[in-house]
Amino acid sequence: MDLEQMWQSTLGEMEVQLTKAHFATWLKNSRPIDKKDDTLFVALQSNFAKTWVEEKYQKNIIGIVRNMDTSVKKIEFVVGNKNISFNKAPSEAKDPQAGASAELDFNKTDPETGLNPKYTLSSFVVGPSNELAFAAAAAITEAPGKKYNPFFIYGGVGLGKTHLIQAIGNELIIKFKGKIKPKYVSSEQFTRDIVWGLRNDRIESVKKKYRDVDVLIIDDIQFIGGKEKTEEEFFHTFNALYEGNKQIIISSDRPPQSLPTLQERLRSRFEGGLIADVSYPEYEMRVAIIKSKLQEMNRKLSDQVIDLIAKKLRKNIRELEGVLKKIIFYEERKQTDISVKMAEEIIEKATQNLSKRVNDAQILKAVAEFFSITVEDLVSHNRRKEVVEPRQIAIYLLRDISDLSYPYIGEKLGRDHTTAIHSYEKINHEINRNPALNQKILTIKDIIYKS
Ligand code: ADP
Ligand code: MG
Numbered sequence: 001m002d003l004e005q006m007w008q009s010t011l012g013e014m015e016v017q018l019t020k021a022h023f024a025t026w027l028k029n030s031r032p033i034d035k036k037d038d039t040l041f042v043a044l045q046s047n048f049a050k051t052w053v054e055e056k057y058q059k060n061i062i063g064i065v066r067n068m069d070t071s072v073k074k075i076e077f078v079v080g081n082k083n084i085s086f087n088k089a090p091s092e093a094k095d096p097q098a099g100a101s102a103e104l105d106f107n108k109t110d111p112e113t114g115l116n117p118k119y120t121l122s123s124f125v126v127g128p129s130n131e132l133a134f135a136a137a138a139a140i141t142e143a144p145g146k147k148y149n150p151f152f153i154y155g156g157v158g159l160g161k162t163h164l165i166q167a168i169g170n171e172l173i174i175k176f177k178g179k180i181k182p183k184y185v186s187s188e189q190f191t192r193d194i195v196w197g198l199r200n201d202r203i204e205s206v207k208k209k210y211r212d213v214d215v216l217i218i219d220d221i222q223f224i225g226g227k228e229k230t231e232e233e234f235f236h237t238f239n240a241l242y243e244g245n246k247q248i249i250i251s252s253d254r255p256p257q258s259l260p261t262l263q264e265r266l267r268s269r270f271e272g273g274l275i276a277d278v279s280y281p282e283y284e285m286r287v288a289i290i291k292s293k294l295q296e297m298n299r300k301l302s303d304q305v306i307d308l309i310a311k312k313l314r315k316n317i318r319e320l321e322g323v324l325k326k327i328i329f330y331e332e333r334k335q336t337d338i339s340v341k342m343a344e345e346i347i348e349k350a351t352q353n354l355s356k357r358v359n360d361a362q363i364l365k366a367v368a369e370f371f372s373i374t375v376e377d378l379v380s381h382n383r384r385k386e387v388v389e390p391r392q393i394a395i396y397l398l399r400d401i402s403d404l405s406y407p408y409i410g411e412k413l414g415r416d417h418t419t420a421i422h423s424y425e426k427i428n429h430e431i432n433r434n435p436a437l438n439q440k441i442l443t444i445k446d447i448i449y450k451s
Helices: 003-017 020-027 047-056 058-068 131-142 161-175 187-199 203-211 228-243 264-271 283-297 303-312 317-334 340-355 360-370 375-379 385-402 406-412 417-430 435-450
Strands: 031-036 039-044 074-079 151-154 182-186 215-219 247-252 274-277
Touching: 003 020, 003 031, 003 058, 020 047, 039 047, 047 058, 047 074, 047 360, 047 435, 058 074, 074 187, 131 151, 131 161, 131 274, 151 161, 161 182, 161 215, 161 247, 182 187, 187 203, 187 215, 187 228, 203 228, 215 228, 228 247, 228 264, 283 303, 283 317, 303 317, 303 340, 317 340, 360 375, 360 385, 360 435, 375 385, 385 406, 385 417, 385 435, 406 417, 417 435
Parallel strands: 039 074, 151 247, 151 274, 182 215, 215 247
Antiparallel strands: 031 039
């Protein structure tokens, strides 16, 4: 029986066991890639699917597969779409689903450099929240590898990290007329390359690819932490480049000292360079960003509408941009100038979608579902390990998503408020240290927002 047939039969059995929605969400687009020794490799379409399938279906799937082929002892799930093949380096296979780089438009991204020309320094609006990061970026484009090496930029989602580090790469290509070779890579892509190299005895060529560049840009390094082999390779690559006076640029969602899974030696390397953060833009800057985006799109909006958008969207430039595009789209469709009232409605709807006004029951249900327990288990006094962690996560999410008070959360789960505080803080602390926990929580959030 070939791999494809075996996997189709497996899916057939899983389809019977799962609800239609679950099957479609988690397994439908899965695909067998390879079998090596006793391990079957299966591609799933997202990190979410991977976490979910590993947590819930792994054992079951192994059982089914082993009924057909007893030589299989393990299944490894990888993230990728149908173009991924193990005969091909993963970077050659386009994978628009992959993590952070999904934000990049792959049609316009140069496969060689990983750079998308739409990100430029001149389209980056500078203000108090990103001044230092911008100044460092600009200095690096003057003399890469000389000053500010490594350059470490950190901050929350949608605050311009990818934009800025991509812009450095683009600027260097223009300024040095292609004589300086930058390479941008998400840390997921980097990890996949390393894993691929190790698995296919091609690690030397993967290493060479990374060590041949003049400027290495790695986005969202927080996703590397904890994967030992990748971290090891990254460390060596880092050293090789650093010693060759090559520029290294790294982004992260938190500062180096809060990347505890990262090896100490790596963290201290980061701390030896320049560290700059990007934080929330203030009102004036949000207005400037809106105006700059409008100019890029060749559009106009009234000052009142611009003011409204800037006042309502404060914490994430990507969301701000999304709302702006919605308003423009609406205007185009209706062929009328947008009034403040119309804009208000669009914003209200869009921001509601963003936080989705999730209710408590949905959160509890999603957590219970993820861990295969019941909502009753969550609110019960059961102290079994299988229930304690899910309960803490439920408390964490009630606070994190819905911003509910501790006494309310405590009551909801039949606990007092100190337990609620303790649980929240515990998870909040661990999330930074434990990538697996972080991924679980992201997956549960994804389920909540999709429901
Ligand atoms: P991050 O990588 O920090 O999550 P991104 O760099 O992807 O954020 O930025 C999200 C969106 O917001 C992008 O479209 C980017 O162009 C835009 N953006 C962020 N900061 C700025 C800025 N200072 N000026 C102009 N656009 C910005
Ligand atoms: Mg980013």
